[in-house]
Amino acid sequence: MQNDVLKQGDSGDDVKTLQQCLARHGFNPGEIDGMYGQATVAAVIAFQKSEGLLPDGVAGPRTLLALGLADSNDLPSAIPAVTVQVVSQMFPVTPIGNIKANLPSVLSALVTNNVADKSMVLMALSTVRAEAECFEPISEGQSRFNTSPSGHPFDLYDNRRDLGNQGAPDGAQFKGRGYIQLTGRSNYATFGPKLSPPVDLIANPELAGDPAIAANLLALFLADKELAIKNALLAGNMASARELVNGGTNGLDRFEDAYQRGAALIPDSFGS
Template identity: 60%
Template sequence: MAVLKRGMKGAAVKRLQRELKSRGFDPGLLDGEFGGGTEAALMAFQLSEGLLADGIAGPRTLGALDLAKRADVWPDVLPAVTVQAVSEMFPSTPIRNIRENLPPVSTALAESGLTDKPMVLMALATIRAETESFKPVPEGLSRFNTSPRGHPFDLYDARRDLGNQGAPDGERFRGRGYIQLTGRFNYARYGELLGMGDELVRKPELASDPLIAGRLLASFLKDKEARIKRALIEGDLRHARRLVNGGSHGLDRFTDAFHRGERSISDLA
């Protein structure tokens, strides 16, 4: 059952119709005939899930409907994510850094179910864009976060979009880790998602711990997985990067790493 589309008939189509209806997307008669009603319901489901809304039930859509095993949708490529393969994505990074920090990243991706090639490449390319050293380092001073005569990170202090409440929030909740988690709001949200309660807010420096940084990266990407994957499927790396960074900072490194990874990480792990 690789693809179901308009004009097809049979038991597989009927299973598709039943599943769509059970999820609140009524295709009309459950007659096993893929007509206009089934197509419209399928497109509505795809839009709801952040999938490409083409009205065709391919592997990704069938997987989202639990009508195909995950392995049939996207193979697990983590076994192919070796130090050597990743070093080809990070040509200027000391290989010892990759050897030391790749294991907790891989473990976190596996725990979050981000083992398919698009999301693995997204994670690694994000690390390249945010911290090319492959170390979960804290954000440094720059003209974008510190005014000419201000205290460190004063331009973040009053950022309501980050949930900051004035000094010293700018410096306390500066970018950290592989994802460069920034702002009181994000420290609180992702700390909760990791089961840390308010510990990350009380001790924001923990976001630079390799184990926690790997989990934060995976959690952040998992939170936006549907939208990221849709952008990647459509080949829009700029939009995928924007979903993480909010802009195009590091896009050149991100794009270079992603394309290198397409070659160095095997689809058939």
């Protein structure tokens, strides 16, 4: 197949091949006419749902590979279009020097963890804007949400079973760090071994704030939730996409603003 991505409005032999393959898999696209119309879209969506793929109706690399029509599931990369100038427009109050210093490691981590398509690049950068607008890895500060009026720092985190914390000093030890504000013993235990090379973040939690490690934690965390994030974005539910990362909607205004700016600046890359 010559085309890596087929979508509604396309026509030709590649679309006919796609339709024939869908029919063989039990997903009827209607007339095998080489026209990517609504019936073909519906058949692609049904196949994607069956295979646990993003049901966007676009036959991109992952869908074509699942159908046996492609050799690779690599999505089109948005990285070449993500320049310091573009990102500075997504981060209108952030020092450009910080972007220049830290953007390369973030983009490299997205490539390494196979989340370099447009929607995931936008998700990553918008998350950074919401969590660490300075575009540097930061540590969570004390607030009324994590520290009681008469308690020690982060005492309200100490016994958070949803975070895997086991009592003091877990709240302070495993407070939010990095670009994604990795929080809680469970997350530190889960994602440390997934780093390459693995890092013992339980014994050395402060390493979650190291720029290179923070960039990879951001990419790993997003990769872990990629399908759920993309389903939320496909539905236009930015609050749900944000909540999948943050656990809430803190910073949603910055997140949405960065995403919308970036979506207009970075060319589309289709297909799942």
